[in-house]
Amino acid sequence: MSTAEVLASVDIVALRLPPGSEHLQVLLHRREREPHQGQWALPGVIINGRTPDTSLQSAAHRALSEKARVQPHYLEQVGTEGNAFRDPRGWSLSTCYLALLPARQEVKDEQLAFFDLADVADSRVLLPFDHNLLARRACERLAAKSVYSSLPLYLLDTRFTVLDALGAMQACLGQPVNATSLRKRLERLRVLGWVRDTGEKNQPPMGRPQQLYQYMAQGQGPFMFDRSLLPEGS
Template sequence: MSTVEVLASVDIVALRMAPEAQHLQVLLHRREREPHAGQWALPGVIVNGRTPDTSLEAAAERALREKTQVVPCYMEQVGTEGNAFRDPRGWSLSTYYLALLEPGQVVEGEQLAFFDLDSVLARKVLLPFDHNLLVELARERLAAKTVYSSLPLYLLAEKFTVLDALGAVQACLGQAVNNTSLRKRLERLRERGWVRDTGEKNQPRLGRPQQLYQHTPQGGRAFMFERSLLPEGV
């Protein structure tokens, strides 16, 4: 790379709820080219005058399509990071996105795998460039919006229980949440048409049957609440 070029990319922090567990996983792609060939990294693409993208959103969609073959339930731009040191090829910047996937999302091939988010955040899984930082910042955005919005519901199956929603919210926040407060939020969402009571119940192996709900978002966005989900001072 010459001293006048800046390498630009779009990278995706794609998260799902772990199957049969109450924690988040991040989707990683094994790099096929240098630098860092063979290492696990965030799926991403280069953007420049030779690529077909007409917007950053189009580049993000291309990254998911070409590198992962998954379609997110929700995606938003988080921010841009750049400096002269994050890429060995020279000055570079990354515009990175948060994508939420359904819990049953599967991937094919040896080049794709889900990793526990906490392991990446704790840097037990080391990613190239500054991808550990991008994951951390995307998680911070998710946690911040969870306090005031319905965003975690995009991580749930088509039909879910209160306990499912509680698990997703707590996974996004990284801390416990009052069950009663969450029930009040779901009731508010039901009144506003963002959640539907299916009239069905599941039958767990242990315990009583649980009401099944369905997330019915409007316009592919999140509902914003007036008050924080967490007690003041937390």
């Protein structure tokens, strides 16, 4: 790469929340070429005049299909990081995207695996380039938007309970959430047509049967509330 060139890429922080889990997981891809061949990294693609992408969004979809091999419930651009040191090949830029995957998303390729998001965000699992930083940026965006939106519901099964929704909210925020406040949000979403009462119930191993709901997203983005889910000072 000449000194006049800047390497540009799109990298994906793809998250899932397995049923019954309290912790988010991030999908990583084992690099197949240098630099950092054989290391786990965020799935991503290079973008330049020779690639077929016509936008950053189309490059993100290419990364999801070619590298991550998943179809997300939700995709959002987080931001761009760049400097002369993050890549040993020279000056580079990475535009990071946050993707929320189905709760039961699985991977069959041995080059793909899910890791605990907290371990990656806190650099207990070290990734090449600045991918640990990108994971933290996506985690911060997810938490910030979850306070005011229905974003965590994209992580749930097609049918979910109030307790499932509570778990997703807490996993995204990284702190406890008042169950009554969450129930009020779900009721508002139900009235507005964003959540449907299926009329069905599941029977947990212990306790009472729980009502099953379905998230009916309207448009491409989450519902935005006018108040924070968390009390002031949180």
